[in-house]
Amino acid sequence: MSRDHALITLENGQFYVDDQGSKHGTFVNGERVQRKSLERNDRVEFGVRDVAYVIFNPQHVTSNTAREFLDQISGIHISAESTDLEKLTLFLEAARKLNTAGVLDEILVTLLDATLKLARAERGYVFMKGEDGALRLAAGRNSKGEPLLDDKTISHSILDDALKANSEFVITDTSQSLDLAGRQSIVAYDLRTVICIPLRKPQVQTTRDAQSPESLTGEAMGALYVDSRFASRDISTVSNDILRAIATEAASLIENARLVQAEDAARRYQQELSIAASIQQRLMAVTIPEVPFARLKGRNLSCKEIGGDFFDAVNTDEGLAVVLADVSGKGVSAALLASTLQGMIYSQLSAGMPLLDIVTAANRFFTHKHIGEKYATLIIARIRRDGELEYVNCGHVPPLLVCNHEVMRPPHGNLPVGLLADATYESDHCSLHAGDRLILVTDGVTEAENARGDFFEDFRLEAVAAKSETLEDIFSAVANFCGGTPLSDDCTVVELVYSG
Amino acid sequence: MNLKIETHVADGVTVISCHGRIMFGEEATSLRDTLKKVLSSNRLIVLNLSGVTYIDSGGLGTLVGVYSSARSGGADIKLTGLGQRLRDVLQITKLATVFELYDSEEQAIAAFRRGGPADAVPK
Numbered sequence: 001m002s003r004d005h006a007l008i009t010l011e012n013g014q015f016y017v018d019d020q021g022s023k024h025g026t027f028v029n030g031e032r033v034q035r036k037s038l039e040r041n042d043r044v045e046f047g048v049r050d051v052a053y054v055i056f057n058p059q060h061v062t063s064n065t066a067r068e069f070l071d072q073i074s075g076i077h078i079s080a081e082s083t084d085l086e087k088l089t090l091f092l093e094a095a096r097k098l099n100t101a102g103v104l105d106e107i108l109v110t111l112l113d114a115t116l117k118l119a120r121a122e123r124g125y126v127f128m129k130g131e132d133g134a135l136r137l138a139a140g141r142n143s144k145g146e147p148l149l150d151d152k153t154i155s156h157s158i159l160d161d162a163l164k165a166n167s168e169f170v171i172t173d174t175s176q177s178l179d180l181a182g183r184q185s186i187v188a189y190d191l192r193t194v195i196c197i198p199l200r201k202p203q204v205q206t207t208r209d210a211q212s213p214e215s216l217t218g219e220a221m222g223a224l225y226v227d228s229r230f231a232s233r234d235i236s237t238v239s240n241d242i243l244r245a246i247a248t249e250a251a252s253l254i255e256n257a258r259l260v261q262a263e264d265a266a267r268r269y270q271q272e273l274s275i276a277a278s279i280q281q282r283l284m285a286v287t288i289p290e291v292p293f294a295r296l297k298g299r300n301l302s303c304k305e306i307g308g309d310f311f312d313a314v315n316t317d318e319g320l321a322v323v324l325a326d327v328s329g330k331g332v333s334a335a336l337l338a339s340t341l342q343g344m345i346y347s348q349l350s351a352g353m354p355l356l357d358i359v360t361a362a363n364r365f366f367t368h369k370h371i372g373e374k375y376a377t378l379i380i381a382r383i384r385r386d387g388e389l390e391y392v393n394c395g396h397v398p399p400l401l402v403c404n405h406e407v408m409r410p411p412h413g414n415l416p417v418g419l420l421a422d423a424t425y426e427s428d429h430c431s432l433h434a435g436d437r438l439i440l441v442t443d444g445v446t447e448a449e450n451a452r453g454d455f456f457e458d459f460r461l462e463a464v465a466a467k468s469e470t471l472e473d474i475f476s477a478v479a480n481f482c483g484g485t486p487l488s489d490d491c492t493v494v495e496l497v498y499s500g
Numbered sequence: 501m502n503l504k505i506e507t508h509v510a511d512g513v514t515v516i517s518c519h520g521r522i523m524f525g526e527e528a529t530s531l532r533d534t535l536k537k538v539l540s541s542n543r544l545i546v547l548n549l550s551g552v553t554y555i556d557s558g559g560l561g562t563l564v565g566v567y568s569s570a571r572s573g574g575a576d577i578k579l580t581g582l583g584q585r586l587r588d589v590l591q592i593t594k595l596a597t598v599f600e601l602y603d604s605e606e607q608a609i610a611a612f613r614r615g616g617p618a619d620a621v622p623k
Binding site: 374397476 | 524528532540556557558560561562564565568591593594595619
């Protein structure tokens with residue numbers, strides 16, 4: 001079919017078809033014609049034969065207009081010229097619908113319906129920019145209100161140009177426009193009317209100073225595109241302005257809807273987090289084994305955020321083992337690693353593995369997985385029935401060994417777990433007597449801070465450990481010291497009393 | 501943010517001075533970013549921590565992380581100006597043996613000229 005293939009005209013109540021010098025000809029009832037009068041039920045073919053044809057069937061032969069004929073063959077209803085007042089009504093109605101539509105999709109559909117009505121176009125699409133900057137179809141509708149998919153007949157070159165220039169692209173009669181020679185889809189699909197309006201992010205004007213127009217133009221987040229195979233002589237300046245106003249209104253509504261969606265996502269994320277936190281709490285719940293030769297107690301005071309502290313205890317033939325660890329950092333990442341580490345250590349302790357093998361394996365795991373700057377300080381201690389204690393301190397606050405109200409801090413220590421791949425570890429041994437206590441704390445205790453910015457420090461911890469009998473005394477000493485200043489880190493204290 | 505970071509070049513060595521707290525979060529990120537930027541142009545770096553009042557576990561992780569990645573990339577970072585608290589932390593975590601520590605900025609810079617860790621003051 002040629003670009004200007006044939007013309008159907010009404011002359012003195014009679015329709016005529018005029019071939020406009022088309023390459024492949026115009027046929028009426030199978031006969032190639034140059035000019036012929038048309039009768040009801042005539043079969044009209046343009047160009048290639050037996051592919052598509054039109055049956056001429058005017059509703060009222062006597063009062064027919066070319067417009068009504070077009071109506072029938074296209075299926076779109078083109079009303080008589082609307083007044084500006086009618087257009088304004090359409091606009092207001094569209095704006096009202098846009099304001100009540102809460103969901104992004106509804107906004108897009110309303111935008112399309114309003115635009116199609118105003119422009120009397122056949123089909124309309126909204127494209128939105130993805131995160132990669134590429135345009136993706138967000139909604140498509142034809143004038144009958146049916147959903148449309150992206151197809152290659154859409155002039156993507158015009159879309160791209162409109163977005164690049166961030167300005168409207170309105171062509172009401174492509175046949176009159178000379179610079180469209182290269183637009184393939186316009187030529188191939190005989191698009192006559194193309195309107196493309198970028199949807200710009202609403203801009204908040206922060207100062208009253210006059211700004212250059214460029215700085216006031218928001219970034220395009222997508223485009224409204226409508227086209228039609230018919231030249232539309234109806235798009236007056238007023239409807240152009242209204243179209244632009246609708247696009248602006250829709251853009252700000254789309255932005256709002258996106259914010260609402262983001263908020264929804266954030267809320268869901270929060271819910272997920274709290275579920276994760278409760279799973280974490282359950283994982284961290286410790287069943288303290290009952291053994292005749294020792295008594296074990298542990299308590300954790302969590303700060304607001306999910307932390308990376310955990311302690312666990314396992315009783316095997318090798319003795320009663322306890323682990324206290326603190327994964328660096330806070331939040332979900334720390335909690336994840338804490339859970340993994342806890343699982344690793346728990347299973348290896350249950351298998352009765354040597355303590356040094358356990359920390360070496362944990363270090364290998366952390367460093368091989370390239371977790372980054374995350375690491376854990378930990379103490380694993382195992383006490384035998386006869387009071388023999390073996391422990392490995394990996395960068396953790398040194399334990400407190402309390403014998404007869406005297407506090408000792410063994411200097412033994414190793415690198416934390418997960419910092420250096422080639423770290424080697426050593427353990428320390430000592431013999432406990434009945435009544436001796438081993439107290440393990442995380443640095444949340446020694447670095448508990450008061451309003452003045454002082455830390456609880458080791459000497460206060462040692463002082464309270466020397467005279468106290470229970471864990472609670474240590475916690476109340478910390479609470480007294482902080483005097484209402486909220487904890488910035490988890491505080492965990494574990495006490496192992498050897499009863500002989 | 502509780503950390504102020506300044507850099508200057510002395511004797512071809514970039515000195516990064518930290519003031520405030522090195523904490524998990526934006527402080528650690530800021531220190532990491534600064535070090536990365538400096539490392540792209542200079543391989544001789546002195547990190548002066550004399551203005552640092554506190555470093556938490558996350559901050560320490562950043563310090564070690566940057567230190568070891570710089571080392572494996574052929575760069576050299578020396579530490580100076582460690583307060584008692586930081587010395588204690590490095591002692592507890594045994595990281596004092598990992599870092600090259602110097603008593604003063606001048607000594608750290610001079611160590612680059614003499615070439616290497618042989619002159620490191622044992623801590």
